Amino acid sequence: MNLNKVFIIGRLTQDPETRSTQSGQSVTTVRMATNRVWTDKAGQKQEGAEFHTIVAWGRLGEIAGQYLKKGGLAMFEGRLQTRSWVDQNNNKRYTTEIVAEGLQLGPRSASGGSSPDSNFETKSAVTDIRKPVSPRVADADIPIIGEDEPVSVGVEEEERKISEKDLPF
Numbered sequence: 001m002n003l004n005k006v007f008i009i010g011r012l013t014q015d016p017e018t019r020s021t022q023s024g025q026s027v028t029t030v031r032m033a034t035n036r037v038w039t040d041k042a043g044q045k046q047e048g049a050e051f052h053t054i055v056a057w058g059r060l061g062e063i064a065g066q067y068l069k070k071g072g073l074a075m076f077e078g079r080l081q082t083r084s085w086v087d088q089n090n091n092k093r094y095t096t097e098i099v100a101e102g103l104q105l106g107p108r109s110a111s112g113g114s115s116p117d118s119n120f121e122t123k124s125a126v127t128d129i130r131k132p133v134s135p136r137v138a139d140a141d142i143p144i145i146g147e148d149e150p151v152s153v154g155v156e157e158e159e160r161k162i163s164e165k166d167l168p169f
Contacts, residue, residue, distance in 0.1 A: 004079040006098050008052060010034035012072050018065035028061030030054040030068065030076070030100075054078065056100035064103055073106025 010032040018028040032052045040046050054076050056064045068074055078100040087093050 009075045016065045028056045028065045054098045075104040077102035
C-alpha cells in the first residue's frame with residue numbers, strides 16, 4: 001500500500017498567480033513558507049523556514065487566487081509531485097511541488113477584509129474539489145476565527161475512553 005499525502009499550514013510569501021493552460025483550464029501557483037523552531041545541542045533556540053510551491057487546478061485554484069493574499073495564513077491538503085524538464089543549457093532540472101486537493105482559509109485580519117466579492121461557495125472555510133459545491137453563502141454567514149482565538153472555542157466534544165477493541169487494525 002502506498003500513500004502520498006501532504007498537509008501544510010503556513011503563510012503566503014507572495015500573492016497567488018493564476019493563469020490558464022492552452023486548453024483553457026485555470027491553474028494557480030501559491031508560494032508558501034513554513035517555520036520551524038528547535039533547540040540545538042548547545043541549548044540555543046534555532047529557527048528555520050522552508051519554502052513550498054503549491055499548484056491548485058480548476059475551481060480550487062480560482063478560490064485560492066481570489067481569497068488568498070501575501071502574508072495570509074492557509075492550510076493546503078494535497079500530494080507531492082516531482083516534475084522534470086531540460087533548461088536552455090540542456091541541463092535536466094527537477095522541481096517538487098504540492099498539488100492541492102483541498103484548502104482551508106486562515107483567519108481574516110481584524111479589518112475584516114477578505115475580497116471584493118461578497119459571496120463564497122462553501123458553508124465553512126473548507127474547499128475540497130472532491131466534494132460538490134454548496135449554494136452561495138454570504139461572507140457574513142461564514143464564521144470568523146480570530147488569530148488569537150483557540151481553535152477549539154465553541155467545539156463541544158464528549159470525552160470518552162477508546163479501547164483496543166475499537167481500533168480498526
